[in-house]
Amino acid sequence: MPEIRYIIGQIVAFTFFAVGIGYFSNSPSYTYHDPSLALIMVSFSHGSERKEKCRRFTPEEIAELAPNMRRPMDCSRERVPVFIEVTMDGVILLSKSYTPTGLSKDGSTSIYESIAIEPGKHDLVTKLRDSSREDGFDYETTVSIDLKPRELFVIDFRKDLGGFYFK
Amino acid sequence: MLALKKVLRTIFEHIEDWFDVVFGAKWNPLYQLGALGWFYYWIVVVSGLYLYIFFDTGVTQAYTSLEYLTHEQWYAGGIMRSLHRYASDALVVMMMVHLLREFAMDRFRSSRWFAWFTGVPMLWLVFTAGISGYWMVWDQLAQYIAITTGELLDSLPLFGESIARNFLSDAKLSGRFFTLMVFIHIALPLVLLFVMWIHIQRHASPRVNPPKELAIGTFSMLMVLSFVKPALSQAPADLAMIPATINIDWFYMPVYPVLNHVPGLTVWIVLIAATAFLMLLPWMPPGKKIPVAVVNLDNCNGCSRCAADCPFSAITMEPRSDGSAYEKEAVVVADNCTSCGICVGSCPTATPFRTKSELSPGIELPLDPIKALRDNTIAASENLSGNDRVIVYGCQNSLDPKALTDANVGVVTMPCIAMLPPSFIDFVLSRKLADGVFLTGCRDGDCTFRLGIKWTDARIAGERDPMLRKRVDQNRVVKYWAGLTRRKKFFSEISGFRERLNKLALEKTEQSDVKENSENNNA
Ligand code: HEM
Ligand code: SF4
Ligand code: SF4
Numbered sequence: 001m002p003e004i005r006y007i008i009g010q011i012v013a014f015t016f017f018a019v020g021i022g023y024f025s026n027s028p029s030y031t032y033h034d035p036s037l038a039l040i041m042v043s044f045s046h047g048s049e050r051k052e053k054c055r056r057f058t059p060e061e062i063a064e065l066a067p068n069m070r071r072p073m074d075c076s077r078e079r080v081p082v083f084i085e086v087t088m089d090g091v092i093l094l095s096k097s098y099t100p101t102g103l104s105k106d107g108s109t110s111i112y113e114s115i116a117i118e119p120g121k122h123d124l125v126t127k128l129r130d131s132s133r134e135d136g137f138d139y140e141t142t143v144s145i146d147l148k149p150r151e152l153f154v155i156d157f158r159k160d161l162g163g164f165y166f167k
Numbered sequence: 168m169l170a171l172k173k174v175l176r177t178i179f180e181h182i183e184d185w186f187d188v189v190f191g192a193k194w195n196p197l198y199q200l201g202a203l204g205w206f207y208y209w210i211v212v213v214s215g216l217y218l219y220i221f222f223d224t225g226v227t228q229a230y231t232s233l234e235y236l237t238h239e240q241w242y243a244g245g246i247m248r249s250l251h252r253y254a255s256d257a258l259v260v261m262m263m264v265h266l267l268r269e270f271a272m273d274r275f276r277s278s279r280w281f282a283w284f285t286g287v288p289m290l291w292l293v294f295t296a297g298i299s300g301y302w303m304v305w306d307q308l309a310q311y312i313a314i315t316t317g318e319l320l321d322s323l324p325l326f327g328e329s330i331a332r333n334f335l336s337d338a339k340l341s342g343r344f345f346t347l348m349v350f351i352h353i354a355l356p357l358v359l360l361f362v363m364w365i366h367i368q369r370h371a372s373p374r375v376n377p378p379k380e381l382a383i384g385t386f387s388m389l390m391v392l393s394f395v396k397p398a399l400s401q402a403p404a405d406l407a408m409i410p411a412t413i414n415i416d417w418f419y420m421p422v423y424p425v426l427n428h429v430p431g432l433t434v435w436i437v438l439i440a441a442t443a444f445l446m447l448l449p450w451m452p453p454g455k456k457i458p459v460a461v462v463n464l465d466n467c468n469g470c471s472r473c474a475a476d477c478p479f480s481a482i483t484m485e486p487r488s489d490g491s492a493y494e495k496e497a498v499v500v501a502d503n504c505t506s507c508g509i510c511v512g513s514c515p516t517a518t519p520f521r522t523k524s525e526l527s528p529g530i531e532l533p534l535d536p537i538k539a540l541r542d543n544t545i546a547a548s549e550n551l552s553g554n555d556r557v558i559v560y561g562c563q564n565s566l567d568p569k570a571l572t573d574a575n576v577g578v579v580t581m582p583c584i585a586m587l588p589p590s591f592i593d594f595v596l597s598r599k600l601a602d603g604v605f606l607t608g609c610r611d612g613d614c615t616f617r618l619g620i621k622w623t624d625a626r627i628a629g630e631r632d633p634m635l636r637k638r639v640d641q642n643r644v645v646k647y648w649a650g651l652t653r654r655k656k657f658f659s660e661i662s663g664f665r666e667r668l669n670k671l672a673l674e675k676t677e678q679s680d681v682k683e684n685s686e687n688n689n690a
Binding site (some may be wrong): 007044 | 335336
């Protein structure tokens with residue numbers, strides 16, 4: 001009876017297959033984030049200042065433009081990079097400059113950073129520069145946080161809401 | 168690459184020999200990978216329909232509706248959920264082994280590009296469908312998938328708004344999102360089904376159902392697994408907390424951990440380049456197109472046997488174009504033809520008994536004309552002596568029987584053993600060119616040209632046209648399907664056959680002695 005032999009063969013082979021599927025369908029586990037740490041995420045997009053201030057065309061210049069291109073102001077569209085600094089209890093966590101999107105760097109700037117930190121009470125200072133000034137910042141906020149392990153703290157920024165805000 | 172393929176093919180055949188011992192050739196799952204894929208697909212669809220009835224698309228209800236199925240309704244919904252998950256996992260395993268195997272067996276070049284080319288998009292469809300399924304559960308794994316997938320999509324300069332940001336706080340998430348996920352999770356498998364159907368369009372009688380016994384076996388396995396280890400959700404998603412340690416389905420998400428460490432754009436470039444590479448593989452060197460089968464209308468009577476036997480749907484029967492009295496004629500679709508010669512073996516006009524000048528059958532391979540097959544047969548028989556002279560007919564895709572050539576064995580090979588019209592066996596034996604005919608080729612259940620072994624078996628057994636004539640002594644015809652690896656058994660089969668032929672010869676002389684004696688006694 002070769003059939004019996006093959007049926008037993010199937011049972012044995014499929015047992016191995018089932019163990020393989022059963023195991024790898026959810027093991028081994030993967031540690032995406034250290035469970036003893038909290039996480040700060042800096043995530044927002046923001047349109048920074050134009051690199052150059054708009055300038056009024058002289059009447060002669062306007063006359064030189066093609067008729068369909070005539071406009072009163074000359075505006076270069078390129079924006080300045082956004083510079084961000086985040087310090088926690090006086091230690092710098094993030095200090096980085098971000099280029100605006102778009103081929104001619106005229107879009108908004110997208111920031112997406114995650115920083116794992118020790119849970120507990122901390123003082124955070126968040127600063128942002130979005131103008132062509134050489135140093136110093138245009139926005140600065142201080143906030144006290146008290147995070148549990150795995151807790152997520154999101155640093156967001158909205159110009160129309162007055163700058164940094166937190167979730 | 169050739170060397171790699173040869174090594175891969177040999178490894179596959181060794182493993183398959185092993186599986187033959189365990190499952191038997193008929194139920195060997197490695198010969199049934201495509202059919203198993205279809206079978207797993209249907210399990211996923213049926214179980215998925217059941218889950219869909221109970222699935223709720225609210226932000227919190229999605230999770231609780233599945234918890235209800237898993238725990239309250241464990242005997243039905245729980246089992247369905249487990250079947251859904253495990254059959255999907257089995258589908259990935261089947262698909263990846265199938266891909267590797269078709270590559271190793273070199274079944275994707277020249278005219279056979281079609282199944283390969285249409286197979287590649289299925290990789291994307293299967294993986295994205297599976298990932299979207301895990302997303303719908305909205306547990307910690309789903310949250311991890313959402314963040315990581317969002318980050319991957321954000322690396323493309325396509326979307327104005329960041330997608331990942333939506334998964335950083337509950338405020339931005341609504342039930343609409345789950346409706347979208349359900350839509351994606353239903354649409355992708357439907358597209359997959361359509362591509363699966365396209366995938367086998369160039370195959371005559373494709374195997375889309377595994378043998379009943381194998382289907383029962385693999386389904387029972389999934390059922391038992393579903394009872395022993397029901398599919399569970401992880402802790403519910405909580406966007407205020409970051410997922411830490413997650414249990415990943417490694418069949419669907421092996422690249423996800425990589426995504427967390429490699430820039431998104433790099434991942435896209437690698438994925439797209441790999442896809443393009445796979446899709447173009449059939450045309451990469453060494454790719455040479457062999458001349459395809461050619462119909463000779465003067466000898467075609469329109470019987471349509473060749474169209475019925477072609478494994479690649481490369482022959483259509485069309486109205487007669489040459490004004491002859493026959494109704495139909497065979498037409499070769501050159502793009503589909505793999506030059507296997509199976510059609511030649513099926514053609515009633517391909518018989519060596521015709522006079523040599525006439526030996527031009529209705530359909531021919533230009534590089535391997537049937538005349539040459541007859542000449543080679545005669546040449547191979549010329550130096551044989553003894554009572555155990557054997558002509559071995561073999562195919563060029565399994566082990567090379569040329570090594571056997573000696574005083575008792577003559578060897579003739581062709582692209583596929585089914586290119587041999589059965590009348591050749593009759594020819595060899597009735598003209599006493601040899602005492603026995605030995606046929607060999609790919610392994611039973613896995614012919615390089617899909618149906619060659621099946622048709623040969625049926626023709627010899629008298630079950631399919633053209634049949635081996637009844638007058639042929641079946642004791643003098645032996646088949647052994649050796650493939651690449653079964654060398655030892657192949658040699659022992661040959662020597663066993665020769666022993667039997669010697670015995671037959673002895674019996675015959677004894678019989679004629681007895682006859683002579685009794686005649687003498689009577690006198
Ligand atoms: C859901 C996934 C898939 C299913 C259900 C599937 C199913 C099948 C079936 C039923 C056959 C016909 C077998 C026969 O009757 O001889 C087949 C053949 C084939 N498949 Fe797939 N397949 C899948 C994915 C793939 C992938 C990903 C590839 C490679 C990229 C691939 C490449 C091939 C090739 C090359 C052949 C054989 C062509 C030939 O013999 O000429 N398949 N597949
Ligand atoms: S050689 Fe004949 S049987 Fe083979 S693929 Fe071409 S037409 Fe079909
Ligand atoms: S098998 Fe031969 S005779 Fe019959 S249709 Fe095909 S080519 Fe013509």
